Amino acid sequence: MVYFSQLITSFVASAAFGVMFNAPKESLVKCGVSGMLGWMLYFILESNGYGTILATLAASFLIAVISQVMAKMYRTPIIIFSVAGIIPLVPGGLSYDAMRHFVEKDYMGTVTLAAKASMISGALAVGLVFSEVFNQIIWRSGKTHK
Amino acid sequence: MDNQKQLYDIMDACLLAGKVMLQSGAETFRVEDTMVRMASALGAGETYSYVTPTVIMFSASGRGEATTRLIRISARTTDLKKVAMVNSVSRKISTGELNLSDAWIELKEIEAARLTYSLFYQVFAAAIASGCFTVMFKGSWMDFLPSVAAGGAGFFSAIYLHRFVPIKFFSEFLASAMIGLISFAFIKSGLGQELDKIIIGSVMPLVPGLLITNAVRDLMAGHLVSGISKGAEAFLTAFAIGSGIAVVLSLL
Numbered sequence: 001m002v003y004f005s006q007l008i009t010s011f012v013a014s015a016a017f018g019v020m021f022n023a024p025k026e027s028l029v030k031c032g033v034s035g036m037l038g039w040m041l042y043f044i045l046e047s048n049g050y051g052t053i054l055a056t057l058a059a060s061f062l063i064a065v066i067s068q069v070m071a072k073m074y075r076t077p078i079i080i081f082s083v084a085g086i087i088p089l090v091p092g093g094l095s096y097d098a099m100r101h102f103v104e105k106d107y108m109g110t111v112t113l114a115a116k117a118s119m120i121s122g123a124l125a126v127g128l129v130f131s132e133v134f135n136q137i138i139w140r141s142g143k144t145h146k
Numbered sequence: 147m148d149n150q151k152q153l154y155d156i157m158d159a160c161l162l163a164g165k166v167m168l169q170s171g172a173e174t175f176r177v178e179d180t181m182v183r184m185a186s187a188l189g190a191g192e193t194y195s196y197v198t199p200t201v202i203m204f205s206a207s208g209r210g211e212a213t214t215r216l217i218r219i220s221a222r223t224t225d226l227k228k229v230a231m232v233n234s235v236s237r238k239i240s241t242g243e244l245n246l247s248d249a250w251i252e253l254k255e256i257e258a259a260r261l262t263y264s265l266f267y268q269v270f271a272a273a274i275a276s277g278c279f280t281v282m283f284k285g286s287w288m289d290f291l292p293s294v295a296a297g298g299a300g301f302f303s304a305i306y307l308h309r310f311v312p313i314k315f316f317s318e319f320l321a322s323a324m325i326g327l328i329s330f331a332f333i334k335s336g337l338g339q340e341l342d343k344i345i346i347g348s349v350m351p352l353v354p355g356l357l358i359t360n361a362v363r364d365l366m367a368g369h370l371v372s373g374i375s376k377g378a379e380a381f382l383t384a385f386a387i388g389s390g391i392a393v394v395l396s397l398l
Contacts (some may be wrong), residue, residue, distance in 0.1 A: 005287070009278035016278070019271035020301075020351060021171070021224040022262050039282065077233045079173060080226045083356055090355030093283060093346040099388020104396070125362035 003040070010039035010088055017084040024080070030070055031084035038063035039088045052116075053123045056089050060127030063089075068135050082128070089124055091117040150211075155246055156188045157206055157215055162253045164195070164202045165217050167232050171224035173360060174198065174372040180236045187240045188249075198372050199379070224356065227261045265305065272351040273298030280347030288339050289347070292332040297348035300325035304352055315386045322349055322390030330398055349387050354380040 014035020018028045038059040045055035067081035098113035160181045167177045174197045185193040185206055193206040199222065205214040235252050238244040244252065262268070276297020277290040285293070304321035311317050325348045332338035357380035365373030 005281060009281045013275045013278035013282065016271035016275035017351075018226075019263055020268055020275070021226050021356075022228075023226045024230055075234075075237070076230045077172070077176065077226075079176070080230060083224075083226070086359060087350075087355050088279070088282060090353070090358060092350050092353030092355050095358070095384045096346060096349055096353060096388055096391070099384050100392050100395075102385075103389045103392035121358045121362050124359050125366055128359070128363060129366055 003043075006043050007036060007040060010043075011036040013088060014039075014084045017087045021083060023084065024076075027074070027076065027080055030074075030081055034063050034066045034070065034081050034085035035088060037066060038085050042089060053119055056120050057123040057127045059089055060086055060124045061131050064128045064131035065135075068131065086124060086128075089120075091120040094120065152246075153190060153206060153213065155250070156185055156190045157204060157213065159188070159246060159250050159253060160185050160190075160193075160195075160206075161202060161204055161215060161217055162250070162257065163232050163236060164197065164204070165219065166253065166257050167229055168197065168199070168202060168219050169222055170226070170228040170232075171222060171356070172229045172232075174364060174369055175367055176229075177202070180233065184236045184239055184249075187236075187242075188246055198369075199375050225262060228256055228259075231256050265302075268305070269298050269302045272301035275351055276301075276348045278347075279350045280343050283343060283346055285343030285347060286339055289344050292329065292338040293344050293347040296325045296328040296332070296344060297351055299328055300348055301351045315382055318352060318383055318386040319390040321352060322387040323394050324390075325349055326391045326394030330394065345391060349391070352383070352387055354383040357383070 011032040015028045015032035017035070018031035023031055041062050042055045042059035045058055046052055063085040064078075064082060067078050067085060070076075070081045071078040094113055094117040098110050098117055101107075101109035101113060163184060164177050164181045167180060168174070177197045178195045181195045181197075181202075181204060182193050190206045192212075193204070195205075196203040200219055202217040202219065203214065204216075205212060207213075232253065235244065235249055235256070239249050263271075273294045277294040279297075280289050280293040281287060300321045303324050304317050307317035307320055308314065311320075325345060329338065329341055329344040329348060332344065333341050338344050357376050361373050361376035361380055363373075364370075364376060
Protein backbone atom coordinates (compact mmCIF):
# COMPACT_ATOMS: atom_id res chain seq x y z
CA MET A 1 0.00 0.00 0.00
CA VAL A 2 2.83 2.36 0.86
CA TYR A 3 4.56 1.51 -2.39
CA PHE A 4 1.37 2.00 -4.34
CA SER A 5 0.75 5.49 -3.01
CA GLN A 6 4.41 6.37 -3.57
CA LEU A 7 4.11 5.12 -7.15
CA ILE A 8 1.08 7.29 -7.87
CA THR A 9 2.29 10.43 -6.13
CA SER A 10 5.77 10.36 -7.66
CA PHE A 11 4.32 9.92 -11.14
CA VAL A 12 1.89 12.81 -10.68
CA ALA A 13 4.48 15.07 -9.05
CA SER A 14 7.04 14.56 -11.83
CA ALA A 15 4.48 15.14 -14.56
CA ALA A 16 3.26 18.25 -12.73
CA PHE A 17 6.81 19.55 -12.64
CA GLY A 18 6.89 18.96 -16.37
CA VAL A 19 3.96 21.37 -16.65
CA MET A 20 5.71 23.95 -14.46
CA PHE A 21 8.85 23.72 -16.59
CA ASN A 22 6.72 23.94 -19.71
CA ALA A 23 7.81 20.64 -21.19
CA PRO A 24 6.06 19.76 -24.47
CA LYS A 25 2.65 18.15 -23.91
CA GLU A 26 3.55 14.83 -25.53
CA SER A 27 6.50 14.32 -23.17
CA LEU A 28 4.64 14.89 -19.89
CA VAL A 29 3.83 11.20 -19.42
CA LYS A 30 7.45 10.28 -20.17
CA CYS A 31 8.60 12.82 -17.56
CA GLY A 32 6.25 11.16 -15.12
CA VAL A 33 7.54 7.69 -15.91
CA SER A 34 11.21 8.60 -15.52
CA GLY A 35 10.47 10.41 -12.27
CA MET A 36 8.42 7.51 -10.97
CA LEU A 37 11.04 4.84 -11.70
CA GLY A 38 13.80 6.94 -10.18
CA TRP A 39 11.80 7.71 -7.07
CA MET A 40 10.79 4.07 -6.58
CA LEU A 41 14.41 2.94 -6.74
CA TYR A 42 15.31 5.67 -4.26
CA PHE A 43 12.43 4.80 -1.96
CA ILE A 44 13.13 1.06 -1.97
CA LEU A 45 16.84 1.51 -1.32
CA GLU A 46 16.25 4.14 1.32
CA SER A 47 13.61 2.22 3.22
CA ASN A 48 15.84 -0.88 3.24
CA GLY A 49 18.57 1.02 5.02
CA TYR A 50 21.06 1.74 2.25
CA GLY A 51 21.28 5.40 3.20
CA THR A 52 20.07 8.49 1.37
CA ILE A 53 23.33 9.20 -0.43
CA LEU A 54 23.68 5.78 -2.06
CA ALA A 55 19.98 5.74 -2.86
CA THR A 56 20.19 9.16 -4.50
CA LEU A 57 23.24 8.13 -6.51
CA ALA A 58 21.56 4.99 -7.83
CA ALA A 59 18.28 6.75 -8.58
CA SER A 60 19.87 9.65 -10.43
CA PHE A 61 21.94 7.20 -12.45
CA LEU A 62 18.80 5.31 -13.39
CA ILE A 63 16.95 8.50 -14.32
CA ALA A 64 19.83 9.68 -16.48
CA VAL A 65 19.97 6.35 -18.30
CA ILE A 66 16.21 6.39 -18.92
CA SER A 67 16.38 10.00 -20.09
CA GLN A 68 19.22 9.24 -22.46
CA VAL A 69 17.32 6.36 -24.00
CA MET A 70 14.23 8.55 -24.35
CA ALA A 71 16.25 11.44 -25.76
CA LYS A 72 17.69 9.14 -28.42
CA MET A 73 14.28 7.64 -29.19
CA TYR A 74 12.36 10.89 -29.49
CA ARG A 75 15.22 13.13 -30.69
CA THR A 76 14.75 15.80 -28.06
CA PRO A 77 17.23 17.32 -25.61
CA ILE A 78 17.87 15.09 -22.61
CA ILE A 79 17.11 17.91 -20.16
CA ILE A 80 13.37 17.57 -20.83
CA PHE A 81 13.22 14.09 -19.33
CA SER A 82 15.89 14.34 -16.69
CA VAL A 83 14.84 17.59 -15.00
CA ALA A 84 11.34 16.56 -14.01
CA GLY A 85 12.65 13.17 -12.98
CA ILE A 86 15.35 14.35 -10.62
CA ILE A 87 13.30 17.04 -8.89
CA PRO A 88 11.92 14.67 -6.22
CA LEU A 89 15.48 13.57 -5.39
CA VAL A 90 16.82 17.08 -4.96
CA PRO A 91 17.40 17.84 -1.28
CA GLY A 92 14.97 20.76 -1.38
CA GLY A 93 13.42 19.83 1.91
CA LEU A 94 16.84 19.50 3.51
CA SER A 95 18.15 22.80 2.20
CA TYR A 96 14.97 24.47 3.38
CA ASP A 97 15.45 22.85 6.76
CA ALA A 98 19.05 24.06 6.89
CA MET A 99 17.96 27.60 6.11
CA ARG A 100 15.28 27.45 8.76
CA HIS A 101 17.83 26.44 11.38
CA PHE A 102 20.12 29.22 10.16
CA VAL A 103 17.45 31.88 10.53
CA GLU A 104 16.58 30.48 13.95
CA LYS A 105 20.25 30.91 14.96
CA ASP A 106 20.88 27.19 15.42
CA TYR A 107 24.19 27.29 13.56
CA MET A 108 25.37 23.78 14.43
CA GLY A 109 22.16 22.32 13.08
CA THR A 110 22.59 24.42 9.95
CA VAL A 111 26.05 23.07 9.24
CA THR A 112 24.96 19.46 9.69
CA LEU A 113 21.97 19.83 7.42
CA ALA A 114 23.83 21.87 4.82
CA ALA A 115 26.62 19.29 4.68
CA LYS A 116 24.04 16.56 4.19
CA ALA A 117 22.27 18.54 1.49
CA SER A 118 25.50 19.21 -0.38
CA MET A 119 26.50 15.54 -0.17
CA ILE A 120 23.15 14.54 -1.64
CA SER A 121 23.27 17.09 -4.45
CA GLY A 122 26.83 15.92 -5.12
CA ALA A 123 25.60 12.33 -5.34
CA LEU A 124 22.85 13.45 -7.68
CA ALA A 125 25.30 15.18 -9.99
CA VAL A 126 27.77 12.30 -9.87
CA GLY A 127 24.99 9.91 -10.88
CA LEU A 128 24.12 12.10 -13.85
CA VAL A 129 27.75 12.55 -14.91
CA PHE A 130 28.54 8.83 -14.53
CA SER A 131 25.75 7.82 -16.83
CA GLU A 132 26.84 10.41 -19.38
CA VAL A 133 30.38 9.07 -19.29
CA PHE A 134 29.16 5.48 -19.61
CA ASN A 135 26.99 6.48 -22.50
CA GLN A 136 29.90 8.09 -24.30
CA ILE A 137 32.17 5.12 -23.68
CA ILE A 138 29.58 2.67 -25.00
CA TRP A 139 28.83 4.88 -27.97
CA ARG A 140 32.48 5.33 -28.86
CA SER A 141 33.49 1.71 -28.43
CA GLY A 142 30.51 0.67 -30.54
CA LYS A 143 31.67 3.04 -33.23
CA THR A 144 35.24 1.79 -33.36
CA HIS A 145 34.17 -1.86 -33.54
CA LYS A 146 32.03 -1.28 -36.58
CA MET B 147 33.12 42.17 -48.34
CA ASP B 148 30.26 39.84 -49.09
CA ASN B 149 31.90 37.19 -47.00
CA GLN B 150 32.02 39.49 -44.03
CA LYS B 151 28.34 40.29 -44.36
CA GLN B 152 27.48 36.61 -44.46
CA LEU B 153 29.60 35.93 -41.42
CA TYR B 154 27.66 38.59 -39.53
CA ASP B 155 24.37 36.97 -40.53
CA ILE B 156 25.58 33.55 -39.36
CA MET B 157 26.66 35.05 -36.07
CA ASP B 158 23.31 36.77 -35.63
CA ALA B 159 21.48 33.48 -36.11
CA CYS B 160 23.78 31.63 -33.71
CA LEU B 161 23.49 34.33 -31.07
CA LEU B 162 19.72 34.37 -31.36
CA ALA B 163 19.59 30.60 -30.94
CA GLY B 164 21.91 30.80 -27.95
CA LYS B 165 19.92 33.62 -26.38
CA VAL B 166 16.60 31.80 -26.66
CA MET B 167 18.10 28.61 -25.27
CA LEU B 168 19.80 30.29 -22.33
CA GLN B 169 16.70 32.32 -21.45
CA SER B 170 14.67 29.13 -21.52
CA GLY B 171 16.92 27.42 -19.01
CA ALA B 172 19.16 25.20 -21.12
CA GLU B 173 22.47 24.10 -19.63
CA THR B 174 25.42 26.33 -20.50
CA PHE B 175 27.42 23.59 -22.16
CA ARG B 176 24.49 22.73 -24.40
CA VAL B 177 24.20 26.37 -25.49
CA GLU B 178 27.91 26.54 -26.32
CA ASP B 179 27.74 23.27 -28.20
CA THR B 180 24.66 24.23 -30.22
CA MET B 181 26.10 27.59 -31.24
CA VAL B 182 29.38 26.11 -32.43
CA ARG B 183 27.63 23.34 -34.34
CA MET B 184 25.23 25.74 -36.02
CA ALA B 185 28.04 28.06 -37.02
CA SER B 186 30.15 25.32 -38.55
CA ALA B 187 27.15 23.83 -40.39
CA LEU B 188 26.36 27.27 -41.81
CA GLY B 189 29.91 27.66 -43.02
CA ALA B 190 31.69 29.91 -40.54
CA GLY B 191 35.35 29.16 -39.99
CA GLU B 192 36.79 28.85 -36.54
CA THR B 193 34.29 29.69 -33.79
CA TYR B 194 34.50 29.99 -30.04
CA SER B 195 31.65 30.53 -27.64
CA TYR B 196 31.74 31.27 -23.97
CA VAL B 197 28.45 31.11 -22.09
CA THR B 198 27.64 31.90 -18.49
CA PRO B 199 24.13 32.24 -17.05
CA THR B 200 24.25 36.00 -17.62
CA VAL B 201 26.24 36.51 -20.81
CA ILE B 202 26.99 34.92 -24.18
CA MET B 203 30.26 35.72 -25.93
CA PHE B 204 30.75 34.42 -29.43
CA SER B 205 33.67 34.81 -31.72
CA ALA B 206 33.93 33.65 -35.32
CA SER B 207 36.33 34.07 -38.17
CA GLY B 208 35.52 33.82 -41.83
CA ARG B 209 38.13 34.17 -44.53
CA GLY B 210 38.84 37.70 -43.39
CA GLU B 211 39.20 39.01 -39.90
CA ALA B 212 37.61 37.56 -36.79
CA THR B 213 34.72 39.24 -34.99
CA THR B 214 33.43 38.85 -31.48
CA ARG B 215 29.97 39.70 -30.24
CA LEU B 216 28.37 39.70 -26.85
CA ILE B 217 24.80 39.34 -25.56
CA ARG B 218 23.63 40.13 -22.08
CA ILE B 219 20.98 37.89 -20.53
CA SER B 220 19.10 39.39 -17.61
CA ALA B 221 16.02 37.23 -17.13
CA ARG B 222 15.87 33.45 -17.18
CA THR B 223 12.88 31.17 -16.92
CA THR B 224 12.41 27.48 -17.48
CA ASP B 225 10.69 26.77 -20.78
CA LEU B 226 11.77 23.37 -21.99
CA LYS B 227 9.60 23.48 -25.06
CA LYS B 228 11.60 26.36 -26.51
CA VAL B 229 14.84 24.48 -25.79
CA ALA B 230 13.50 21.51 -27.72
CA MET B 231 12.38 23.71 -30.61
CA VAL B 232 15.72 25.51 -30.97
CA ASN B 233 17.43 22.15 -30.73
CA SER B 234 15.41 20.81 -33.63
CA VAL B 235 16.21 23.92 -35.69
CA SER B 236 19.91 23.36 -35.13
CA ARG B 237 19.49 19.70 -36.00
CA LYS B 238 17.80 20.67 -39.27
CA ILE B 239 20.60 23.09 -40.06
CA SER B 240 23.20 20.37 -39.54
CA THR B 241 21.40 18.02 -41.91
CA GLY B 242 21.01 20.81 -44.44
CA GLU B 243 17.21 20.97 -44.35
CA LEU B 244 17.22 24.66 -43.42
CA ASN B 245 19.34 27.40 -44.90
CA LEU B 246 20.42 30.54 -43.07
CA SER B 247 17.48 32.80 -43.89
CA ASP B 248 14.84 30.15 -43.15
CA ALA B 249 16.54 29.32 -39.88
CA TRP B 250 16.58 33.00 -38.95
CA ILE B 251 12.84 33.32 -39.58
CA GLU B 252 12.09 30.18 -37.60
CA LEU B 253 14.25 31.28 -34.67
CA LYS B 254 12.55 34.69 -34.61
CA GLU B 255 9.19 32.95 -34.45
CA ILE B 256 10.34 30.76 -31.57
CA GLU B 257 11.67 33.78 -29.70
CA ALA B 258 8.39 35.68 -30.02
CA ALA B 259 6.12 32.73 -29.30
CA ARG B 260 4.36 32.44 -25.96
CA LEU B 261 4.22 28.72 -25.44
CA THR B 262 3.83 28.45 -21.69
CA TYR B 263 0.88 26.66 -20.21
CA SER B 264 -1.73 29.07 -18.86
CA LEU B 265 -1.29 30.41 -15.36
CA PHE B 266 -4.19 28.31 -14.17
CA TYR B 267 -2.59 25.07 -15.33
CA GLN B 268 0.75 26.00 -13.79
CA VAL B 269 -0.77 26.83 -10.41
CA PHE B 270 -2.87 23.69 -10.59
CA ALA B 271 0.20 21.60 -11.34
CA ALA B 272 2.11 23.23 -8.49
CA ALA B 273 -0.76 22.59 -6.10
CA ILE B 274 -1.06 18.92 -7.03
CA ALA B 275 2.71 18.47 -6.91
CA SER B 276 2.80 19.97 -3.41
CA GLY B 277 0.24 17.51 -2.18
CA CYS B 278 2.08 14.61 -3.77
CA PHE B 279 5.38 15.69 -2.27
CA THR B 280 3.88 15.76 1.19
CA VAL B 281 2.84 12.13 0.76
CA MET B 282 6.19 11.20 -0.80
CA PHE B 283 8.07 12.63 2.14
CA LYS B 284 6.17 10.25 4.39
CA GLY B 285 3.41 12.62 5.36
CA SER B 286 -0.07 11.22 5.80
CA TRP B 287 -2.85 11.49 3.21
CA MET B 288 -4.64 13.68 5.76
CA ASP B 289 -2.16 16.41 4.91
CA PHE B 290 -2.69 16.11 1.17
CA LEU B 291 -5.37 18.77 0.81
CA PRO B 292 -3.77 21.32 3.16
CA SER B 293 -0.56 21.05 1.12
CA VAL B 294 -2.47 21.43 -2.13
CA ALA B 295 -3.99 24.66 -0.84
CA ALA B 296 -0.78 26.03 0.66
CA GLY B 297 1.41 25.03 -2.28
CA GLY B 298 -0.98 26.40 -4.89
CA ALA B 299 -1.37 29.69 -3.05
CA GLY B 300 2.38 29.97 -2.55
CA PHE B 301 3.23 29.31 -6.18
CA PHE B 302 0.52 31.68 -7.39
CA SER B 303 1.69 34.48 -5.14
CA ALA B 304 5.31 33.93 -6.20
CA ILE B 305 4.34 34.43 -9.85
CA TYR B 306 1.86 37.22 -9.15
CA LEU B 307 4.12 39.20 -6.83
CA HIS B 308 7.02 38.86 -9.25
CA ARG B 309 5.07 41.08 -11.65
CA PHE B 310 5.02 43.92 -9.10
CA VAL B 311 8.34 43.34 -7.41
CA PRO B 312 10.97 42.63 -10.01
CA ILE B 313 13.38 41.36 -7.36
CA LYS B 314 13.03 37.60 -7.24
CA PHE B 315 14.21 37.40 -3.65
CA PHE B 316 11.26 39.36 -2.27
CA SER B 317 8.56 37.60 -4.24
CA GLU B 318 9.94 34.26 -3.05
CA PHE B 319 10.25 35.53 0.50
CA LEU B 320 6.64 36.73 0.57
CA ALA B 321 5.36 33.58 -1.13
CA SER B 322 6.99 31.32 1.41
CA ALA B 323 5.75 33.50 4.24
CA MET B 324 2.29 32.98 2.77
CA ILE B 325 2.84 29.22 2.72
CA GLY B 326 3.91 29.35 6.36
CA LEU B 327 0.81 31.30 7.34
CA ILE B 328 -1.60 29.03 5.50
CA SER B 329 0.00 25.85 6.83
CA PHE B 330 -0.09 27.23 10.34
CA ALA B 331 -3.75 28.12 9.94
CA PHE B 332 -4.49 24.55 8.85
CA ILE B 333 -2.72 23.13 11.90
CA LYS B 334 -4.47 25.54 14.26
CA SER B 335 -7.89 24.75 12.83
CA GLY B 336 -7.20 21.03 13.20
CA LEU B 337 -7.39 20.23 9.50
CA GLY B 338 -3.68 19.44 9.19
CA GLN B 339 -1.56 16.98 11.14
CA GLU B 340 2.16 17.73 10.78
CA LEU B 341 3.32 21.29 10.17
CA ASP B 342 6.77 20.32 8.85
CA LYS B 343 5.46 17.89 6.27
CA ILE B 344 2.90 20.34 4.95
CA ILE B 345 5.48 23.13 4.68
CA ILE B 346 8.15 21.01 3.00
CA GLY B 347 5.68 19.65 0.46
CA SER B 348 4.30 23.12 -0.27
CA VAL B 349 7.65 24.84 -0.78
CA MET B 350 8.90 22.19 -3.22
CA PRO B 351 7.57 24.06 -6.30
CA LEU B 352 9.61 27.10 -5.21
CA VAL B 353 12.76 25.24 -4.19
CA PRO B 354 15.70 25.75 -6.58
CA GLY B 355 16.23 22.04 -7.18
CA LEU B 356 17.12 22.38 -10.83
CA LEU B 357 19.62 25.15 -10.05
CA ILE B 358 21.39 23.19 -7.32
CA THR B 359 21.86 20.16 -9.52
CA ASN B 360 22.91 22.15 -12.57
CA ALA B 361 25.37 24.10 -10.46
CA VAL B 362 27.16 20.97 -9.27
CA ARG B 363 27.06 19.52 -12.75
CA ASP B 364 28.57 22.65 -14.29
CA LEU B 365 31.30 22.71 -11.65
CA MET B 366 32.20 19.10 -12.43
CA ALA B 367 32.24 19.76 -16.16
CA GLY B 368 34.76 22.55 -15.61
CA HIS B 369 32.38 25.45 -16.18
CA LEU B 370 33.46 27.09 -12.98
CA VAL B 371 31.94 30.54 -13.46
CA SER B 372 28.54 29.16 -14.44
CA GLY B 373 28.59 26.69 -11.59
CA ILE B 374 29.36 29.29 -8.98
CA SER B 375 26.86 31.83 -10.24
CA LYS B 376 24.09 29.22 -10.42
CA GLY B 377 25.03 28.10 -6.94
CA ALA B 378 24.73 31.68 -5.73
CA GLU B 379 21.30 32.01 -7.30
CA ALA B 380 20.20 28.75 -5.69
CA PHE B 381 21.53 29.86 -2.33
CA LEU B 382 19.64 33.16 -2.53
CA THR B 383 16.40 31.40 -3.36
CA ALA B 384 16.83 28.85 -0.58
CA PHE B 385 17.63 31.68 1.81
CA ALA B 386 14.51 33.58 0.75
CA ILE B 387 12.30 30.54 1.28
CA GLY B 388 13.86 29.58 4.59
CA SER B 389 13.68 33.07 6.02
CA GLY B 390 10.11 33.58 4.79
CA ILE B 391 9.01 30.48 6.66
CA ALA B 392 11.13 31.30 9.70
CA VAL B 393 9.70 34.82 10.04
CA VAL B 394 6.20 33.40 10.17
CA LEU B 395 7.12 30.65 12.61
CA SER B 396 8.91 33.03 14.96
CA LEU B 397 6.07 35.55 14.92
CA LEU B 398 3.36 33.02 15.68
